[in-house]
Amino acid sequence: MKTFLKKVRTKISKSGSMDQLSLIGILNPIIKGWANYHRSIVAKSRFDKVDHEIWLKLWSWAKRRHPKKGSRWPLRKYFTTKKLRSYRFSVNDKSKKAIVERSLIKSSDISIIRHIKIRGEANVFSKQYDEYFEVRRSAKLMNSKTGIKTVLSLLKKRLLW
Incomplete structure (x- = not known):
């Protein structure tokens, strides 16, 4: 988990002048890949912790980009509320004909699939x-x-x- 968070933090830190849509495009495959790899471990609390750490880093990224603005301004610009989930890192993608909202996925949204052990007496050749x-x-x-x-x-x- 430490190396994963370090990787995400460096990606966010090195994206100083990058726009929000590009940053989401870089981070989504990294988060999704890590969460899919660890989904059989059944560590929902760890997924929540990872999401919180990523949110903190994105919050500092947003505040660093606009140092002369108040703390609420980056919150309104970079984070949205949809349904019951508030403070989602998302942006409207206007590159196509229709406006599509792109948001950062949360690792805790990946469904956990438990590994089912093979019965001890089961034999493939029987x-x-x-x-x-x-x-x-x-x-x-x-x-x-x-x-x-x-x-x-x-x-x-x-x-x-």
């Missing part, structure tokens, strides 16, 4: 556990994007034949 391993394999497929894409492509091929 015929009596074929159904057990088939259920495990299909559940694993349906919990990943690549697995869902694979299933959809197989269904399309089957429907086209």
